[in-house]
Amino acid sequence: xxxxxxxxxxxxxxxxxxxxxxxxxxxxxxxxxxxxxxxxxxxxxxxxxxxxxxxxxxxxxxxxxxxxxxxxxxxxxxxxxxxxxxxxxxxxxxxxxxxxxxxxxxxxxxxxxxxxxxxxxxxxxxxxxxxxxxxxxxxxxxxxxxxxxxxxxxxxxxxxxxxxxxxxxxxxxxxxxxxxxxxxxxxxxxxxxxxxxxxxxxxxxxxxxxxxxxxxxxxxxxxxxxxxxxxxxxxxxxxxxxxxxxxxxxxxxxxxxxxxxxxxxxxxxxxxxxxxxxxxxxxxxxxxxxxxxxxxxxxxxxxxxxxxxxxxxxxxxxxxxxxxxxxxxxxxxxxxxxxxx
Amino acid sequence: xxxxxxxxxxxxxxxxxxxxxxxxxxxxxxxxxxxxxxxxxxxxxxxxxxxxxxxxxxxxxxxxxxxxxxxxxxxx
Numbered sequence: 001x002x003x004x005x006x007x008x009x010x011x012x013x014x015x016x017x018x019x020x021x022x023x024x025x026x027x028x029x030x031x032x033x034x035x036x037x038x039x040x041x042x043x044x045x046x047x048x049x050x051x052x053x054x055x056x057x058x059x060x061x062x063x064x065x066x067x068x069x070x071x072x073x074x075x076x077x078x079x080x081x082x083x084x085x086x087x088x089x090x091x092x093x094x095x096x097x098x099x100x101x102x103x104x105x106x107x108x109x110x111x112x113x114x115x116x117x118x119x120x121x122x123x124x125x126x127x128x129x130x131x132x133x134x135x136x137x138x139x140x141x142x143x144x145x146x147x148x149x150x151x152x153x154x155x156x157x158x159x160x161x162x163x164x165x166x167x168x169x170x171x172x173x174x175x176x177x178x179x180x181x182x183x184x185x186x187x188x189x190x191x192x193x194x195x196x197x198x199x200x201x202x203x204x205x206x207x208x209x210x211x212x213x214x215x216x217x218x219x220x221x222x223x224x225x226x227x228x229x230x231x232x233x234x235x236x237x238x239x240x241x242x243x244x245x246x247x248x249x250x251x252x253x254x255x256x257x258x259x260x261x262x263x264x265x266x267x268x269x270x271x272x273x274x275x276x277x278x279x280x281x282x283x284x285x286x287x288x289x290x291x292x293x294x295x296x297x298x299x300x301x302x303x304x305x306x307x308x309x310x311x312x313x314x315x316x317x318x319x320x321x322x323x324x325x326x327x328x329x330x331x332x333x334x335x336x337x338x339x340x341x
Numbered sequence: 342x343x344x345x346x347x348x349x350x351x352x353x354x355x356x357x358x359x360x361x362x363x364x365x366x367x368x369x370x371x372x373x374x375x376x377x378x379x380x381x382x383x384x385x386x387x388x389x390x391x392x393x394x395x396x397x398x399x400x401x402x403x404x405x406x407x408x409x410x411x412x413x414x415x416x417x
Contacts, residue, residue: 247355254402301416319351
C-alpha cells in the first residue's frame with residue numbers, strides 16, 4: 001500500500017512525472033505529425049471516405065515522453081524498478097518499430113517481446129508472490145516464465161485492439177484507472193509513481209489519436225503501451241486485477257487465435273471479419289470461416305460507424321474496469337483478513 | 342443496450358477467473374499438506390501444483406472456446 005510517510009514525496013514526484021509525460025507528448029506530437037507527413041510516412045485510413053493519409057508511427061513520441069518522465073523519477077528515487085520499467089518499455093518500442101519499418105512474420109512480435117521481459121527479471125524488479133484475489137501464493141520459480149508470458153501477451157493484446165481511431169489509447173486510459181488503484185493498495189510507492197507517466201502520456205496522446213485520428217501509434221506505440229502496462233502490473237503486484245481490466249482486449253485476442261488457430265498478422269487473414277458498407281459503416285461478415293473478433297461480435301447486432309464502434313469498445317472497457325474494482329475490494333477483504341475462504 | 346450480450350460474456354469470463362483463483366487458493370496451494378502430509382520433496386510438490394494450475398487454465402480456455410461457439414450460434 002502507498003506509504004505517505006516514506007522517504008518519497010509521493011504527491012510532488014507523482015505530479016512531476018505525470019506533468020512531464022503529459023506535456024512532452026502533448027507538445028511534441030504535432031511536430032512529429034508534421035515531420036512524418038513531410039517524409040511521406042503515412043498510411044491510408046481505410047474506414048473513411050477517400051481513405052485520407054494518416055501519419056504513422058507515433059511510438060517515438062510516446063517513448064520520448066514516458067522515457068524522460070521515468071529518467072527524472074529514477075534520478076529522484078534511484079530505484080532500480082523504475083529503470084526495469086523503462087528498459088522493458090524501450091525494448092517493446094524497438095520490437096514494434098522494427099515491425100513498423102518492415103513487414104515481419106506473425107510470430108515476430110510475440111517471440112521478440114519476450115526480450116522486453118528480461119530487464120524485469122535481470123534487475124530483480126519482480127516479487128515472488130502472486131495475488132490471486134482470494135489470497136496470495138509464493139511462486140519464486142514459476143514467476144519467471146510467468147513474467148515472460150505476461151509481457152508478451154499484454155503487449156500483443158493492446159496491439160490487437162488497435163483497430164480503429166483512438167481505441168487502443170482510450171482503452172489503455174480506462175484500464176489504467178483500476179490498475180493504478182490496485183497498485184496503490186497492493187503495490188508500492190515507486191510502482192504507483194512509475195505507472196503515472198503511462199496514464200498521463202496516453203491521455204495527452206489521445207487528443208491526437210481520437211476519432212478522426214491525426215496520427216496512428218503504430219506497432220511501436222501499442223507494444224510500448226502494452227509492455228509498460230504489463231511491467232507496472234507485475235511490479236505493482238496487480239497481475240490479475242490488470243488482466244481483468246483488460247478482459248475485452250484479452251477476449252479479442254483469444255477469439256482471433258481460437259478461430260485462426262495460429263499466430264498470424266491481421267493483414268495476412270484472407271477473409272475479413274468485418275466489411276465496409278456503401279455508407280461507410282462496418283458490418284459483421286456472413287463468411288463462416290472468417291475470424292471471430294470483438295468488433296465482429298459487436299457488429300452482430302447491426303452495422304455501426306467507426307466512431308460508434310469505438311464507443312461500444314469503451315463501454316466494455318468501463319464495464320470491465322468496474323469488475324476490476326469489485327475484484328480489488330474482494331482481494332483487499334481477503335488479504336487484510338476481513339474475509340476467509 | 343447493444344453490448345449487453347458481450348457484457349454477459351465478459352461477466353462469465355470474470356466469474357470463471359475468480360473460480361479458478363479460488364480453486365488454486367483452496368485446493369492447489371495446500372495440496373502438500375492435505376494430500377501428501379508434507380512427505381514429498383518441495384520441488385515435486387511445486388511441479389504437481391504447477392501442472393494442476395496449467396491444466397485448470399487449459400480447461401478455462403476450452404470452456405471459453407465452447408462459450409464462444411454457443412454465443413455465435415445464438416447470434417447468427
